[in-house]
Amino acid sequence: MYPAFVNPRASLAILAGKAAGTASRLLGRGGGTAIAGVVALGVDQGLVRTLSRQAAAGAIAVTGTNGKTTTSLMLNRVAAAAGLRPLHNRSGSNMMRGVAAMLVDEASISGSIADAARRLAILEVDEATLPEITREVRPRVIVFTNLFRDQLDRYGEVDTVARSWRSALRGQGTGDRGQPQEEPPTIVLNADDPAVAHLGRGYGGPVLYYGVEDASAGGDVVEHASDFRTCLECGADLAYSVTFYGHVGHWRCASCGNARPSADVRLTRVTARGDATEMAVATAGGELDILLPLTGLYNAYNALAAVAGATALGLPSEAIVSALAEFSAAFGRQERFQLDGRDVQVLLGKNPTGLNQVLRAVAARPGRKRLLFFLNDGIADGRDISWIWDTDYEVVQPQTEWALAAGTRAEDLALRLKYAGFGEYVEIERDAATALRRAIEATPAGETLYVLPTYTAMLEVREIIAKRAGEGHFWEGA
Amino acid sequence: MSAPTLRVVHLYPRLMNIYGDRGNIMCLRHRCEARGIGFELTELGIGDRFDSAAADLIFAGGAQDREQRNVVEDLLATKADAVREAVEAAVVLLAVCGAYQLFGRFYREATGMELPGVGIFDLHTEHPGEKAKRLIGNIVAELVGPLPSSGQGGHPPITIVGFENHGGRTYLAPGVRPLAKVRSGHGNNGRDGAEGAVYRNAYGTYIHGSLLPKNPAFADHLIGLALRRRYGDVELARIDNRAEELAHRAALRLRP
Numbered sequence: 248m249y250p251a252f253v254n255p256r257a258s259l260a261i262l263a264g265k266a267a268g269t270a271s272r273l274l275g276r277g278g279g280t281a282i283a284g285v286v287a288l289g290v291d292q293g294l295v296r297t298l299s300r301q302a303a304a305g306a307i308a309v310t311g312t313n314g315k316t317t318t319s320l321m322l323n324r325v326a327a328a329a330g331l332r333p334l335h336n337r338s339g340s341n342m343m344r345g346v347a348a349m350l351v352d353e354a355s356i357s358g359s360i361a362d363a364a365r366r367l368a369i370l371e372v373d374e375a376t377l378p379e380i381t382r383e384v385r386p387r388v389i390v391f392t393n394l395f396r397d398q399l400d401r402y403g404e405v406d407t408v409a410r411s412w413r414s415a416l417r418g419q420g421t422g423d424r425g426q427p428q429e430e431p432p433t434i435v436l437n438a439d440d441p442a443v444a445h446l447g448r449g450y451g452g453p454v455l456y457y458g459v460e461d462a463s464a465g466g467d468v469v470e471h472a473s474d475f476r477t478c479l480e481c482g483a484d485l486a487y488s489v490t491f492y493g494h495v496g497h498w499r500c501a502s503c504g505n506a507r508p509s510a511d512v513r514l515t516r517v518t519a520r521g522d523a524t525e526m527a528v529a530t531a532g533g534e535l536d537i538l539l540p541l542t543g544l545y546n547a548y549n550a551l552a553a554v555a556g557a558t559a560l561g562l563p564s565e566a567i568v569s570a571l572a573e574f575s576a577a578f579g580r581q582e583r584f585q586l587d588g589r590d591v592q593v594l595l596g597k598n599p600t601g602l603n604q605v606l607r608a609v610a611a612r613p614g615r616k617r618l619l620f621f622l623n624d625g626i627a628d629g630r631d632i633s634w635i636w637d638t639d640y641e642v643v644q645p646q647t648e649w650a651l652a653a654g655t656r657a658e659d660l661a662l663r664l665k666y667a668g669f670g671e672y673v674e675i676e677r678d679a680a681t682a683l684r685r686a687i688e689a690t691p692a693g694e695t696l697y698v699l700p701t702y703t704a705m706l707e708v709r710e711i712i713a714k715r716a717g718e719g720h721f722w723e724g725a
Numbered sequence: 726m727s728a729p730t731l732r733v734v735h736l737y738p739r740l741m742n743i744y745g746d747r748g749n750i751m752c753l754r755h756r757c758e759a760r761g762i763g764f765e766l767t768e769l770g771i772g773d774r775f776d777s778a779a780a781d782l783i784f785a786g787g788a789q790d791r792e793q794r795n796v797v798e799d800l801l802a803t804k805a806d807a808v809r810e811a812v813e814a815a816v817v818l819l820a821v822c823g824a825y826q827l828f829g830r831f832y833r834e835a836t837g838m839e840l841p842g843v844g845i846f847d848l849h850t851e852h853p854g855e856k857a858k859r860l861i862g863n864i865v866a867e868l869v870g871p872l873p874s875s876g877q878g879g880h881p882p883i884t885i886v887g888f889e890n891h892g893g894r895t896y897l898a899p900g901v902r903p904l905a906k907v908r909s910g911h912g913n914n915g916r917d918g919a920e921g922a923v924y925r926n927a928y929g930t931y932i933h934g935s936l937l938p939k940n941p942a943f944a945d946h947l948i949g950l951a952l953r954r955r956y957g958d959v960e961l962a963r964i965d966n967r968a969e970e971l972a973h974r975a976a977l978r979l980r981p
């Protein structure tokens with residue numbers, strides 16, 4: 248449909264995009280990648296369609312509130328292990344312009360993607376961008392991780408996101424001019440999240456559900472940061488036999504019978520093993536034993552979503568198991584550095600559900616904790632920081648030896664930490680570099696410092712650490 | 726006489742809680758307990774009956790559209806009369822964001838359809854349509870009514886700070902006292918400079934989430950009103966406010 252012969256408009260767009268990207272990099276703008284996409288899309292609005300559809304193995308999109316960066320990076324590694332060459336928007340640039348920038352970078356100026364026969368597009372997609380990406384790219388598979396409140400000032404309410412997802416899927420199964428399309432995308436859904444599972448109801452294409460069966464991974468406490476506690480069919484309260492986090496668990500509506508669908512890809516056993524997680528995953532193709540070198544149930548969910556996505560693509564089990572065993576975290580998600588003889592772990596937490604998961608994972612580690620919290624209110628963080636009142640900082644307080652509140656909204660964070668019982672020792676430091684230096688000094692050599700930033704703070708922290716540790720800049724790869 | 730107890734009733738904590746409203750309840754509890762004042766919390770959901778004699782302070786927060794519809798039906802059917810009765814008996818009410826709109830006379834959707842409210846505040850809210858910008862951002866406002874010392878007799882005005890995020894524009898009927906005067910931000914409708922509304926001891930506001938924790942003077946005003954109504958003269962002891970004041974002062978400097 249879109250052969251790789253010269254398409255003058257696309258060529259011009261690619262040329263302009265490449266020039267803008269180079270200029271931005273020369274000017275030292277961190278990342279710089281989105282600029283190339285903005286410029287290229289200004290010249291040719293159809294560029295993402297033209298370029299992405301050249302990938303012979305098609306495309307997989309990953310969306311949801313939490314876990315999409317890690318899940319798509321896992322899929323990247325699995326695809327590479329299976330002999331494919333991923334076209335992957337990394338660096339967290341997950342809106343249309345970020346996808347365009349990545350494709351511009353991978354395209355020749357004649358408008359063709361090199362090695363198209365081995366290409367699989369792996370697209371991390373912002374929740375609000377999904378309808379547009381679905382229309383332009385026509386992915387073979389769409390993976391949905393979960394849906395939680397996140398940046399209400401930017402995305403609107405979670406219901407708005409759910410509505411836009413449903414509208415993205417409604418058009419599927421029909422072609423560009425309304426004729427029947429041969430294959431609507433397979434949607435891969437988290438059965439344990441009632442808002443995500445609901446997308447499968449009445450969908451016209453194939454649906455693959457994944458979920459956690461091992462009830463020992465859960466508890467019976469419903470966190471404050473739960474968004475979908477009522478049935479999306481009838482509005483009655485949902486009942487849970489087990490809750491894993493937020494509103495994710497084994498749910499059922501007592502009133503209308505709407506219930507968690509049975510999962511096709513099932514996490515039947517999950518066990519923490521020091522810095523790793525042992526997972527037994529049942530799929531239609533047999534049981535996979537995975538030793539994932541990450542901790543926290545949220546990472547087990549990310550791996551489960553990646554297994555389900557890879558299964559939907561038909562990637563071989565051996566590639567899945569080996570790639571996940573060798574996985575290292577997406578930047579800032581769960582990174583470790585050695586700094587002045589201290590073990591520094593950076594754990595991103597940008598909304599209440601995500602941060603609750605991180606806090607629980609930290610609390611599960613042995614020993615007294617030294618914690619450096621960052622709260623920024625940049626556009627990419629969400630300017631409304633009210634969510635800290637829905638976050639359970641209390642779970643790490645009893646084991647905390649030392650804590651510092653940093654970032655542009657450090658005072659709000661310090662007040663929240665006072666309420667969580669940190670009052671006697673929490674101090675404020677607005678400058679990121681100074682905060683990190685103070686935290687290192689407060690951590691004895693050989694001990695661990697946990698750094699818990701929001702998104703833009705994570706980029707700042709990573710820059711400071713990378714400079715000191717002599718590593719590359721963050722956009723050079725994760 | 727035994728120590729006083731503040732009895733707080735939280736309406737629909739599970740359905741109306743999207744903006745960190747839990748912080749307001751945590752604040753009321755903390756500021757009572759730090760002073761040796763008892764604190765009792767009752768959470769009322771769909772179908773629960775509200776006993777107007779059992780509350781010193783009623784709190785209701787924001788909700789999503791979907792949940793707001795469930796709530797309105799139940800509120801009008803099972804609780805509205807009792808809440809009105811309580812407010813007339815000088816019980817303290819704090820209604821934030823969605824609840825503030827709900828406790829007005831009506832909400833006019835972009836289509837022109839009018840949804841009835843509880844009618845505690847003589848005001849109405851209009852949705853200007855999907856194309857109109859939501860009023861979002863940091864807000865600083867000066868209290869005009871509730872604290873007698875605010876801006877009077879040489880006292881500097883008392884500020885309240887926080888975040889607002891609402892599509893609806895609220896208009897007060899003539900003579901209705903706003904809670905505050907907007908210094909930076911949007912307030913009720915982005916036009917007339919008013920923020921919130923006051924009727925007897927009922928306060929409505931768009932400032933959500935962490936309203937009370939970093940506005941300790943306003944929090945104490947509500948606690949004091951609620952306790953004095955039942956126990957007569959109650960003196961609120963000074964408590965440590967350093968973290969609260971740092972957060973409040975930092976918020977005064979934020980861009981809207």
Ligand SMILES: [Zn+2]
Nearest residue numbers: 478481500503
């Ligand atoms: Zn139901």
